[in-house]
Amino acid sequence: MLVLTLVLAAIGFALLVAALTTGSVIWAWGCIVVCVVGAVLLLVSALSMRRPEGESTQPPGRHAKR
Numbered sequence: 380m381l382v383l384t385l386v387l388a389a390i391g392f393a394l395l396v397a398a399l400t401t402g403s404v405i406w407a408w409g410c411i412v413v414c415v416v417g418a419v420l421l422l423v424s425a426l427s428m429r430r431p432e433g434e435s436t437q438p439p440g441r442h443a444k445r
């Protein structure tokens with residue numbers, strides 16, 4: 380997911396350069412949209428990697444009740 384974020388950042392930069400050279404507002408809005416999508420992906424990636432170690436999918440003590 381981080382690679383996709385880097386690709387979106389590069390696309391956003393290219394759209395920014397295109398917007399500045401042509402003076403078109405459409406390219407600028409495209410840059411904003413791409414950068415916001417990249418920021419959301421980066422946030423999702425960071426939050427998914429922040430799980431504490433040792434956290435399991437099952438609640439603790441479930442196997443002791445047998």
